[in-house]
Amino acid sequence: MDDQFKTLSMFEAKLGKDGVVKMLARHRVNAEETIAELSAMKNRNSIDLDSVRMSAHRLCGGSGSLGFKKISGLFDKMCEAADLADNTEIIRLIGEVEKENEQLRSAIKERYPEIE
Numbered sequence: 001m002d003d004q005f006k007t008l009s010m011f012e013a014k015l016g017k018d019g020v021v022k023m024l025a026r027h028r029v030n031a032e033e034t035i036a037e038l039s040a041m042k043n044r045n046s047i048d049l050d051s052v053r054m055s056a057h058r059l060c061g062g063s064g065s066l067g068f069k070k071i072s073g074l075f076d077k078m079c080e081a082a083d084l085a086d087n088t089e090i091i092r093l094i095g096e097v098e099k100e101n102e103q104l105r106s107a108i109k110e111r112y113p114e115i116e
Helices: 003-044 049-065 069-083 087-111
Strands: none
Touching: 003 049, 003 069, 003 087, 049 069, 069 087
């Protein structure tokens, strides 16, 4: 079994597949919107440290609670970079998050085709 879906499998055993699909769909909408906002900051080369910190903290916890360790770790590093006001590192991490999010989106779509 794919390691990143272990946690969702445990949720599925308790909530059923429909429950997991609803929970995951809400998370994905929030994640996609927030990552788009972070990408826009990167593309403008205009980083709002408070916004980055709050967004990264929220998505670190949300992604981690669903078992998505890699992207959660990237958001954790982004929080640290925001605390240090390291815009160069934040921009680099946003790029890493964009790549990981693409891979995660594909894996989720394969496992849960009901989620767009």
